Amino acid sequence: xxxxxxxxxxxxxxxxxxxxxxxxxxxxxxxxxxxxxxxxxxxxxxxxxxxxxxxxxxxxxxxxxxxxxxxxxxxxxxxxxxxxxxxxxxxxxxxxxxxxxxxxxxxxxxxxxxxxxxxxxxxxxxxxxxxxxxxxxxxxxxxxxxxxxxxxxxxxxxx
Numbered sequence: 001x002x003x004x005x006x007x008x009x010x011x012x013x014x015x016x017x018x019x020x021x022x023x024x025x026x027x028x029x030x031x032x033x034x035x036x037x038x039x040x041x042x043x044x045x046x047x048x049x050x051x052x053x054x055x056x057x058x059x060x061x062x063x064x065x066x067x068x069x070x071x072x073x074x075x076x077x078x079x080x081x082x083x084x085x086x087x088x089x090x091x092x093x094x095x096x097x098x099x100x101x102x103x104x105x106x107x108x109x110x111x112x113x114x115x116x117x118x119x120x121x122x123x124x125x126x127x128x129x130x131x132x133x134x135x136x137x138x139x140x141x142x143x144x145x146x147x148x149x150x151x152x153x154x155x156x157x158x159x
Contacts, residue, residue, distance in 0.1 A: 002083050002086045002111065003111070004087075004109050004111050004122060004124060010130055010133070011126060011127050011128075011130065012124055012125065012126050012127070012133065013124070013125045013127075013133060013136060013141045013142070014123065014124040014125070015121075015122070015123050015142065015145050016120065016121065016122045017120075017146075017149065018115050018119070018120055019117075019153055020118040020153065020157075021152070021153055021157070022118060022119060023085045023086070023112040023113070023119045024085050025156040025159065026119055026152065026156065027084060027086075027088075027112060028156075028159075029155060029156055030088055030110060031052050031054050031088070032052070033051060033052050034050075035155065036050040036062060037049075037050050038151075038155050039148055039152045039154075039155045040062055040064070041062075041073075041144075041148060042144050042147040042148055043147075043151070044066070044067040045065065045066050045067070045073075046064070047062050047063065047064055047065075048063050048064075049061070049062065049063035050063075053096060054079065055079060056079055056081060056082060057078060057079065057096065057097050057098050058079045058096060059076075059077075059078065059079075059095070059096035060076070060077040060078065060079055060090050061074070061075065061076050061077075062074075062075045063075075075092070076092060076101065077090045077092040077094065077101075077108075078090060078091060078093075078094035078097075078098060078101075080094075080107070086111070087109070087110065087112070088108075088109070088110045089107065089108070089109045089110075090107070090108050091104070091106070091107040091108070092104065092107075093105075093107070104128055105127070105132060105136075106125045106126065106127060106132075107125075107126040108123070108125055108126075109122075109124040109126065110122070110123050110124075111124075121149065123145055123149070125145075
């Protein structure tokens with residue numbers, strides 16, 4: 001089973017939860033563009049475009065739109081590690097095929113482990129410095145990542 005690097009409390013934000021959803025369904029929700037559109041950002045925001053090239057060096061892209069005109073957030077990145085039903089690692093420091101993006105805000109990691117009640121879900125956001133970590137926390141990391149996970153759980157219960 002895969003593991004994540006050691007948690008660095010100075011630079012990392014993390015949530016861990018036991019969720020009543022099999023690992024395979026969580027992985028499917030993370031890696032299927034049509035499913036990402038249904039859960040990947042907290043309502044009332046919505047994902048209107050999603051692209052996933054599921055391989056190291058592959059593209060990860062979503063366009064999130066807010067409830068007010070002109071509110072949008074483009075999330076672009078590159079997968080670094082893909083282990084089916086276990087682990088996803090991506091970064092916005094790179095674009096597809098490891099091309100530099102010109103920005104580096106976060107490296108995201110998802111680890112999925114079997115649990116008697118479903119899946120132990122660990123989501124981590126790794127930052128380049130304490131200031132960036134603080135900014136991400138103040139943007140609502142804990143609320144947002146938990147809210148989207150709740151949406152994923154509801155979605156996959158019905159699939």
